Amino acid sequence: MTSPPFSDEVLVAARAAAMELELPPPCMAGVINNTRLLQNYAALIRDFPLPDTCEPAGEYTP
Amino acid sequence: MxxxxxxxxxxxxxxxxxxxxxxxxxxxxxxxxxxxxxxxxxxxxxxxxxxxxxxxxxxxxxxxxxxxxxxxxxxxxxxxxxxxxxxxxxxxxxxxxxxxxxxxxxxxxxxxxxxxxxxxxxxxxxxxxxxxxxxxxxxxxxxxxxxxxxxxxxxxxxxxxxxxxxxxxxxxxxxxxxxxxxxxxxxxxxxxxxxxxxxxxxxxxxxxxxxxxxxxxxxxxxxxxxxxxxADTSPEPEPQTLRTACLGGWFAQNLSPALAAAINRVCRYLGLSGTVELPQTPTARAASFLITAAEGGTLHLPRLRSVAQDYDPATRDRLLAGAMLPASTYVQAQRFRRWFRGQVHALFEQVDVLIAPAVMCEAPLLDAPTIIVDGKPASARANLGLYTQPLSLPGLPVLCLPLLNTNTLPLGLQLVAAPGREAALFSLARKLEQAGLAGRCPLPATQQAA
Incomplete structure (x- = not known):
């Protein structure tokens, strides 16, 4: 069973509330649009299979 | 003068x-x-x-x-x-x-x-x-x-x-x-x-x-x-010693006809046939996008809580969305980056310089800022980095080379090398410059006087 999808508005409001971040009303439309864009990118990386030994990239030593 | x-x-x-x-x-x-x-x-x-x-x-x-x-x-x-x-x-x-x-x-x-x-x-x-x-x-x-x-x-x-x-x-x-x-x-x-x-x-x-x-x-x-x-640098290698390849796949899609023709001219001059591909390029672009949003948003979050109204609205909304990304998304993007970096480094065991487009077309109009992506008009602001963002992720050196004689507004190529191999980029760029294929694009006469 999967959870019903959040609307982008609900998602943004929930994230902001969790961070105690007050979003000024003029920001809302832009933040929702950008969150939607980032969600699409997040979906691409979310399910990419990586071994448990693959650590986050850190400093780059050329 | x-x-x-x-x-x-x-x-x-x-x-x-x-x-x-x-x-x-x-x-x-x-x-x-x-x-x-x-x-x-x-x-x-x-x-x-x-x-x-x-x-x-x-x-x-x-x-x-x-x-x-x-x-x-x-x-x-x-x-x-x-x-x-x-x-x-x-x-x-x-x-x-x-x-x-x-x-x-x-x-x-x-x-x-x-x-x-x-x-x-x-x-x-x-x-x-x-x-x-x-x-x-x-x-x-x-x-x-x-x-x-x-x-x-x-x-x-x-x-x-x-x-x-x-x-x-x-x-x-x-x-x-x-x-x-x-x-x-x-x-x-x-x-x-x-x-x-x-x-x-x-x-x-x-x-x-x-x-x-x-x-x-x-x-x-x-x-x-x-x-x-x-920077401290090493001497330029002779260009004929460089193994060069053109990037295909993601980097061959969405090119304007003039840019595709210019890349073909460069490849013909260098005697290149066929292409090589980077794995999972769209995901690499996504990871770069997400890491940027999360790190930029987190950097600005304290000020966004107090003086959000002072920011450029477009920047502010991007930063706020990035600041609210879950930690798991950011960490997964950095883990993917580690994997992708390994794949790219492996590719450089077989080649010295990769050639890719920098931007798919001429500069978009300011009052109609769209470009064609996958056959449809898309926001130029969101897509001008289509070919640059995936190559940002590993940390490789990239030289952007202005193409000559395209009969268009300026178009550029990315020359990409393994880490620390900037000298190889200069060497290949020199060869293309000497062949008359690259150089600063002269301004049209009307703009020189403007």
């Missing part, structure tokens, strides 16, 4: 006594006053200090002191590099009340030690977050080849100032393509060095794990000379 003069020519003229440093600086300042109003690349001029430093160069020459290699050469900096005594705004009014910089940014200091003179700060997208150099506080920087079109960003002022012949050398930064995109759209040389090779001290940060400082120049020689001054 200093407009369009190279840094090397200026340095040589001053050293030989053909021109005084003061006369060069006067001419540069006059050129900026005359020509910048139509493109809007400069945000602040250090006219008085620059003239003082030019007189100091002339005094050293009069005393028959040996001059450093770039003595008297004017340069500009993206408005996020510290210049001692000047408030670094990073293209925003949010930082207008911070104290003036106590010292120059590290690479500014290196150029200054080589005799070069900082003349101006240059326009950028606010906090380097964008590909347009459309800044709510400091205005739009227009493309010198056609002022109705974008200069690209976020280091758009730096690219436009070189393209317009105002300055021979400028500094910029590149997180997702902010040197390569404007270099391509403005038809000048640009270099994003290997991540971590040049010091970032005194450059206002954007995305700490992706930011790279670099530069623009009107000639390949100037690009290389400045790089040698800013």
């Amino acid at each position: 200093t407009r369009f003069a190279s840094a090397q020519t200026i340095a040589q003229d001053i050293r030989s006594g053909k021109r005084s440093a003061a006369s060069v600086m006067q001419a540069v300042l006059a050129t900026i006053h005359q020509y910048d109003s139509s493109i809007g690349s400069v945000t602040h001029l250090f006219a008085e200090q620059a003239m003082q430093q030019a007189h100091a160069v002339d005094a050293r020459l009069a005393r028959k002191e040996e001059l450093p290699p770039l003595a008297g050469v004017p340069f500009g900096v993206k408005d996020l590099f510290d210049i001692q005594g000047h408030v670094t705004t990073a293209g925003s009014i949010v930082l207008r009340n911070v104290p003036p910089a106590a010292q120059d940014a590290a690479i500014v200091a290196r150029l200054r030690a080589a005799g070069a003179i900082p003349v101006a700060t240059l326009n950028m997208d606010e906090f380097a977050y964008g590909f347009a150099t459309d800044n709510a506080h400091y205005g739009i920087t227009r493309n010198p080849h056609d002022p109705s079109r974008m200069a690209g960003g976020s280091s758009g002022g730096s690219a436009a100032a070189v393209a317009a012949g105002l300055l021979p050398l400028t500094l910029g930064t590149d997180t997702n393509g902010s040197i390569r995109v404007p270099a391509s759209l403005c038809g000048v040389w640009g270099l994003k060095p290997t991540m971590g090779l040049l010091p970032r001290e005194g450059a206002y940060p954007f995305s700490a794990s992706l930011d790279v400082v670099g530069h623009f120049a009107s000639t390949l020689d100037d690009l290389k000379t400045a790089f040698h001054i800013m």
Whole structure:
């Protein structure tokens, strides 16, 4: 069973509330649009299979 | 005449006594006053200090002191590099009340030690977050080849100032393509060095794990000379020893016909057939996008809680969305980055230089900022980094090369090498320059006079 999808508005409001971040009303439309864009990118990386030994990239030593 | 003069020519003229440093600086300042109003690349001029430093160069020459290699050469900096005594705004009014910089940014200091003179700060997208150099506080920087079109960003002022012949050398930064995109759209040389090779001290940060400082120049020689001054480098390999390949797949899609033809000409000249592909390129672009959003958003979050209204609305909304990304998304993007980096490094065991487009088309119109992606009109701002963002992720050095004889507005290529192999990029670029395939794109006659 999967959870019903959040609307982008609900998602943004929930994230902001969790961070105690007050979003000024003029920001809302832009933040929702950008969150939607980032969600699409997040979906691409979310399910990419990586071994448990693959650590986050850190400093780059050329 | 200093407009369009190279840094090397200026340095040589001053050293030989053909021109005084003061006369060069006067001419540069006059050129900026005359020509910048139509493109809007400069945000602040250090006219008085620059003239003082030019007189100091002339005094050293009069005393028959040996001059450093770039003595008297004017340069500009993206408005996020510290210049001692000047408030670094990073293209925003949010930082207008911070104290003036106590010292120059590290690479500014290196150029200054080589005799070069900082003349101006240059326009950028606010906090380097964008590909347009459309800044709510400091205005739009227009493309010198056609002022109705974008200069690209976020280091758009730096690219436009070189393209317009105002300055021979400028500094910029590149997180997702902010040197390569404007270099391509403005038809000048640009270099994003290997991540971590040049010091970032005194450059206002954007995305700490992706930011790279670099530069623009009107000639390949100037690009290389400045790089040698800013970094320790190895000798150029002979171009015939380089194994070169063209990137296909993602990098062969969405190309304008003129750019596809230009890439074919380059590949034919180099005798290349077939292509190689990077794995999971769309995911690499996504990871770069997400890391930038999360790191940039987190950096600005404390100020966004208190003075969000002072930000450019477009920047503010991107930063807020990035600040709210879940930690798991950010960490997964960095884990993917580790994997992708390994794949790319493995590819460089078989090739030395990869060739890819920089931007898929000519500079978009400012009042209709769309480009064609997958056959449909798409936002230029969101997609100008289509080919640069995946190559940002590993941290490789990339030289942006302006193509010649395309019968279009400027188009650029990315030459990509393994970490620390900038010398291979210079070598291949030299070969293409000598073949007449690459070089600073001359302005149309109508724009030279504008």
